[in-house]
Amino acid sequence: MTGFLLSGDEDERGDTLQRTLIGAAAMAAAAGVALYFGRKRSETAGEPLLSDAPASTLRGSRKPDPALIGRTVTINRNAQELYDFWRKFENLSQFMDNVRAVETLDNSRSRWTIAAPAGTEIEFVSRITEDQPGRVIAWESEEGATIRNAGRVEFIDAAPGRGTMVRATITYDPPAGTVGRAIAKVLQREPNVQARRDLRRFKQLMETGEVTSSASPSGRRSEEPTKQYL
Amino acid sequence: MRALTWHGRHDVRVDTVPDPEIVHPRDVIIKITSTAICGSDLHLFDGYIPTMRAGDILGHENMGEVVEVGAKSPLKKGQRVVIPFTVSCGSCYFCGKQQFSACDNSNPATTSDMSETLYGYPMGGALGYAHLTGGYAGGQAEYLRVPYSDVGPVVIPDGMPDDQVLFLSDILPTGWMAAENAEIEPGDTVAVWGCGPVGLFAIQSAFLMGAHRVIAIDHFPRRLELAKGLGAEILHFREVNVREALFEMTGGIGPDACIDCVGMEAHGLGIDNILDTVKAHTFLGTDRPAAFRQAILSCRKGGRVSVPGVYGGMMDKFPIGAFMEKGLTMKTGQTHVQKYTAELLRMIEEGKIDTTFLVSHHASLEDGPDMYRHWHDHQDTYTKIILKPGLEKGAVQTQQEKIHEPA
Ligand SMILES: [Zn+2]
Ligand SMILES: [Zn+2]
Numbered sequence: 182m183t184g185f186l187l188s189g190d191e192d193e194r195g196d197t198l199q200r201t202l203i204g205a206a207a208m209a210a211a212a213g214v215a216l217y218f219g220r221k222r223s224e225t226a227g228e229p230l231l232s233d234a235p236a237s238t239l240r241g242s243r244k245p246d247p248a249l250i251g252r253t254v255t256i257n258r259n260a261q262e263l264y265d266f267w268r269k270f271e272n273l274s275q276f277m278d279n280v281r282a283v284e285t286l287d288n289s290r291s292r293w294t295i296a297a298p299a300g301t302e303i304e305f306v307s308r309i310t311e312d313q314p315g316r317v318i319a320w321e322s323e324e325g326a327t328i329r330n331a332g333r334v335e336f337i338d339a340a341p342g343r344g345t346m347v348r349a350t351i352t353y354d355p356p357a358g359t360v361g362r363a364i365a366k367v368l369q370r371e372p373n374v375q376a377r378r379d380l381r382r383f384k385q386l387m388e389t390g391e392v393t394s395s396a397s398p399s400g401r402r403s404e405e406p407t408k409q410y411l
Numbered sequence: 412m413r414a415l416t417w418h419g420r421h422d423v424r425v426d427t428v429p430d431p432e433i434v435h436p437r438d439v440i441i442k443i444t445s446t447a448i449c450g451s452d453l454h455l456f457d458g459y460i461p462t463m464r465a466g467d468i469l470g471h472e473n474m475g476e477v478v479e480v481g482a483k484s485p486l487k488k489g490q491r492v493v494i495p496f497t498v499s500c501g502s503c504y505f506c507g508k509q510q511f512s513a514c515d516n517s518n519p520a521t522t523s524d525m526s527e528t529l530y531g532y533p534m535g536g537a538l539g540y541a542h543l544t545g546g547y548a549g550g551q552a553e554y555l556r557v558p559y560s561d562v563g564p565v566v567i568p569d570g571m572p573d574d575q576v577l578f579l580s581d582i583l584p585t586g587w588m589a590a591e592n593a594e595i596e597p598g599d600t601v602a603v604w605g606c607g608p609v610g611l612f613a614i615q616s617a618f619l620m621g622a623h624r625v626i627a628i629d630h631f632p633r634r635l636e637l638a639k640g641l642g643a644e645i646l647h648f649r650e651v652n653v654r655e656a657l658f659e660m661t662g663g664i665g666p667d668a669c670i671d672c673v674g675m676e677a678h679g680l681g682i683d684n685i686l687d688t689v690k691a692h693t694f695l696g697t698d699r700p701a702a703f704r705q706a707i708l709s710c711r712k713g714g715r716v717s718v719p720g721v722y723g724g725m726m727d728k729f730p731i732g733a734f735m736e737k738g739l740t741m742k743t744g745q746t747h748v749q750k751y752t753a754e755l756l757r758m759i760e761e762g763k764i765d766t767t768f769l770v771s772h773h774a775s776l777e778d779g780p781d782m783y784r785h786w787h788d789h790q791d792t793y794t795k796i797i798l799k800p801g802l803e804k805g806a807v808q809t810q811q812e813k814i815h816e817p818a
Contacts, residue, residue, distance in 0.1 A: 257504050343504065378520040381533070385516045389500045389559075391435045393519045395536065397548035397556050400416035400426040400466030406556070407432045411521050411542065 235348065250351040250373045254380040257344040258387050260336035261315040266387065267334060268318055270307075276382035276392060278375065290323075303327050329354035347383070351376055413800070414468045414552030415779040420458035423783045425776060428468065431548065431556035436483035439560040441475035441492060445573040446550045448472075448779075448786050448796045449581060450607045451674075451721050455541065456783055460723060462525055462542040470551030470798075471496035471539040472580040474573060484560040492564035493579045494557050495748035498536035498547060501562035511535070512745035517559070518545045535745070551779060553800045565752045568760070574767045575759055577797065578608070583766060584751040586612025586672075589719035590620055592742035593668035597621040600661050602709060603643070604702040605672035606634035608795050609719055611769050613670050614641045619763065626660060628653055628702075631791040637769055657709045665711035673702035674720025700726050707734050718743035770810050772796045777804035 230243070237251025256263060266272050270283040270291045279296040286292055289309040297303045305326035311319035311333070321331035330353035337346040351372065385393045398406040416426045431440055449472050454460050474493040477486050486492065498517040499506050505513040517536030518526070526534035526543050536558075539549015548556065557564060567576050586609050593601060601617045603610050606629040614625050618641070627638035628646045635645040646656055657666055706716050707730050716739055734741070758764045771794040774782050778798075785793045802808075 255504070257502065257507070374524060377527075378524065381520040381523065385500075385520070388502045389516050391437065393500075393516055393536070393545075393558075394434050395519050395522065395545045395547040395558075396434045397431050397468070398412075398414070398429040398552075399464075399468060399548060400414070400418075400424075400428050401464070404466075406429050407434050409519060409521070411546070 235350070237350065246352075250376050251348065252373065252376045252380055253346050253348040254377075254384050255339055255344055255346050256384045256387050260338060260345045263345055263347060263387060264315045264318065264336050267383075268312075268314075276386050277379045278382070291320075305330075347380065349376060349380055412553035413776055414548075415470065415776065415783075415798075416465075417455060417463055417467045417469055418465045421456060421784075421787075423456065423469065423780045425779055426466070428466075428552070431554050433479060433481045434556065435558065436481040437559055437561055438481040439477050439484050439486050439492075439557050439564070440479035441473075441494065441550075441555050441557060442478045443473055443475040443550050443553060443555055443800050444491070445475070445577045446470045446473045446552075446798050446800075447577060447580075447582075448551075448782060448798065450609065451540070452783070453787055454674075454721060454723070456787055460541045460543070461529075462522075462546075464542060464546075467539075467541070467546070468548040468550075468552050469539050470549030470555075471537060472577065472582065473538065473550030473555055474567070474577050474580065475550070475555065478554070481560070486560050486564060486566070491567040492557075493567060493576050493752070494538065494550065494555070495563045495565075495579075495584075495752065496538050496540070496581045497563070497745065497748045498538060498545060498558055499562050499749055500559055505535075506562070509747055509750040511747040511749045512537075513747075522546050537745070551776065551798055553776070563749055565756060567756075571760070573799075574770055574797065576756065576766070578612070578766050579748075579752050579755055579759075581746065581748065582608040583612050583755055583764070584748045585609050585719050585746040586614075587616045587751055587755060588744075588746050589613040589670050589672060589717050590616035590622075592715070592717035592719075592744075593617065593670055594715050594740075594742075595620040595622050595668060598623045599667040600624040600626065601668045601670065602626045602628065602657055602666035602706070603638075603670045603672060604628045604706055605674075605720065606631070606638040606645075607672065607790075608769055610634075610670075610672035611637055611641065613672055613719070614638055614643050615764060617668075617670075618642060619758075626657060626666065633791045634794060637794060640768065653705055654709050661711070665709055665714065667711055668715040668717065669706035669710045670717045671703045671706045671720045674722055700729075704728065704730055707739065710737065710739055712737045714739055716741040719746070769795045770797060772810065773802065773808040774798055775802035775804050775806055776800045778807055 235251050236245050237249060239245060270285060273283050274280045281294040281296055281302060284292045291307050293305055293307055295303045306323045307320045308323055309320045311317055315336060317335050319333040322329050333350045335348045337348060339346050382392050394409045396407050396409045404410050412428060412430050413425055414428045416424055418424055433440060452469060455463055455469065477488050477490045477492060480486055480488055497512045499511040499514040500516040503515040505515055512535050514535040518533055522542050522545050523533035534544055536545035536547060538547045565579055590613050595601060595617055599622050601622045603613050603625060606627050614627055617625050625643040626646060627643040628648055629635050630647055630649050635647060639645050646653055710716055718741065759766055771792065774796060776798050782796045786796055
């Protein structure tokens with residue numbers, strides 16, 4: 182299933198269309214398609230880089246396609262533990278804001294349900310393209326996904342006693358058509374924000390056992406004390 | 412419940428708001444017995460701190476009685492606890508280094524984005540202090556949700572009155588860390604700008620750490636008097652040229668350590684400060700660092716500058732030449748409250764630190780808006796205000812008679 186599922190639910194948080202679009206697409210894209218990365222690399226072949234830095238930090242004429250997002254966070258846990266948690270894709274909805282659910286279909290395939298504009302949902306099937314226990318997980322959406330996307334997460338040992346650097350790289354190919362253009366427009370600006378928020382929530386969950394919440398009362402009548410508002 | 416809420420510049424009200432609830436298993440809810448108004452609350456009152464939202468509950472110096480306990484909290488109902496204003500997870504790298512105010516996890520993912528944009532890194536969480544630091548409700552209310560209750564709260568032994576321990580939440584550890592950051596050696600002369608609560612505790616702490624002399628600088632007679640009561644020499648900055656006075660009083664050397672307990676709303680006479688005021692009000696610059704500049708310019712060669720005063724934005728005319736050529740060291744930061752509470756509680760119990768001499772007023776929560784105005788307009792006589800939700804409206808008690816007797 183690759184289209185929008187029109188569930189008809191009102192979005193309970195009253196999110197704007199744009200915000201949900203941002204989240205939906207970025208989450209769908211939660212980290213790089215092997216094919217896509219391959220293409221990117223070949224495009225710049227012959228121009229050796231001097232910098233020992235991830236591709237997402239390149240600038241000027243070296244800047245990769247804006248659809249490539251990279252973000253690194255250091256987590257005070259060992260790489261295997263973090264890998265194990267992430268590898269159970271069901272767990273992703275605990276810290277990825279717009280991932281409603283991920284269902285494992287077999288050893289390499291999973292079905293993702295993503296929150297989409299106006300209370301709708303998007304579904305697509307994702308396939309693992311690289312799996313190095315304790316080191317790397319990469320996946321990409323199967324043919325026909327509304328948002329063609331791929332993710333890659335690397336678990337890199339930090340200095341001794343400093344935990345693990347978790348680097349997520351995301352790339353996506355927005356769909357054609359009006360909705361596709363709307364998503365694409367938003368994606369070029371905001372998915373990095375979503376990616377860093379999701380990684381931060383992953384860190385919170387792994388280090389403290391809970392996703393941090395400042396939910397508390399205020400003088401704003403619309404807000405409840407157990408819900409997180411900005 | 413009733414709570415003091417912020418609605419804009421110089422607009423604080425008492426509202427009826429929903430009660431807080433347990434959100435995570437490590438949370439507790441406390442019933443507030445005492446909550447102080449802090450000097451840094453004036454920055455919010457004056458509208459200097461971005462990311463306040465109308466309706467936010469104020470108050471980061473809180474204590475009370477545990478009334479509700481999450482499944483994973485080690486606290487028990489009925490315990491009296493003081494709550495550090497810093498929200499800290501206890502398990503990140505920074506908490507492990509006891510740099511609790513730098514906690515990596517206590518600012519939720521959505522709000523920490525703002526400080527990342529502003530400062531290039533995500534700030535730690537703090538209670539009752541704008542959305543930049545997490546958007547947590549404060550405790551100038553009847554009840555407060557306390558996250559990570561296994562990390563922050565200090566359980567208070569029976570028989571110690573609130574006034575004696577309340578300041579463990581912020582200003583006492585802040586004054587202590589300010590003195591610690593000044594790396595005081597026996598025989599040192601320490602200059603302290605600002606004789607508000609943090610300055611007064613920094614003076615006490617400096618003496619406890621072996622300072623030979625402390626010179627305190629302010630312009631409020633009552634506050635200078637309190638500093639003198641602690642054994643400090645005092646300078647009224649409208650009466651004397653502070654730099655010259657410090658130079659002369661230290662035999663032409665300058666203080667070994669300088670502590671800026673004033674922060675971004677420094678009052679001062681210099682032309683630089685007048686320009687800063689204009690800029691602050693036109694949003695061209697946000698900080699008015701007269702005391703900070705004076706501290707750097709006055710400090711002896713190779714000396715130390717400690718900055719507990721709150722700054723939030725950019726500063727013009729940082730005297731980088733004097734700072735570099737004299738070889739100064741500067742330490743600053745929000746207080747790592749949890750690092751100091753146990754030691755300071757013991758010192759209070761042993762009578763080494765007097766925490767009550769600066770309290771000038773007790774008032775009800777309902778009188779909170781009036782107290783904010785007084786705190787802002789009458790800093791000479793209102794040296795520290797404690798709000799007690801248990802008091803009736805109008806039951807303002809002054810404690811001016813409890814003036815500290817010099818030893
Ligand atoms: Zn304070
Ligand atoms: Zn922490």
